[in-house]
Amino acid sequence: GQQVMQIPQYQHVQEGEDFTTYCNSSTTLSNIQWYKQRPGGHPVFLIQLVKSGEVKKQKRLTFQFGEAKKNSSLHITATQTTDVGTYFCAGDTGTASKLTFGTGTRLQVTL
């Protein structure tokens, strides 16, 4: 079945440093979505990428979808303590929004 892996599993940065998480799917995706889950919370939708090679920005967050539509990345510039949480990518193969979530990257930010 489809698998979605993320690296790293965990990253600890100091506030102000940059952070990147990478997402790789075993199959070609119709779109990829990113979610953030705070400790004790539920996944909150961040963004959806649909086109091959697409790049989208949300303030300090930059999302990229690979040319082959099998990988994606999320880059955070100048992290803040409010960025703490687990970031999940979720792939959709186009079959009525059956999302396959990645393994997640837990981000810890300290002052």
Add this chain to the structure above:
Amino acid sequence: DAGVTQSPTHLIKTRGQQVTLRCSPKSGHDTVSWYQQALGQGPQFIFQYYEEEERQRGNFPDRFSGHQFPNYSSELNVNALLLGDSALYLCASSLSADTQYFGPGTRLTVL
């Protein structure tokens, strides 16, 4: 405008028992998906309901069943509970195959 709501918030059951979890979708949404999130892992797709029918199903046994009502709310039923069923159960609603919005989840503990 209320978001996705789930009940109960927490639940403790013993092995072999049955449980019913409930979800009310965001206003205007007609599709409900259920996910199981074990501790430290990404959400795993259980099934999706649209127009009161199961449209998609993940790799979960028949002990997991669901229902969608005419008002689009949904129930997840799990029979013959196992210790391994302990997890956060998330409901996500969407308008057909559009972006999914997650509820706060129900934390199920099986003793």
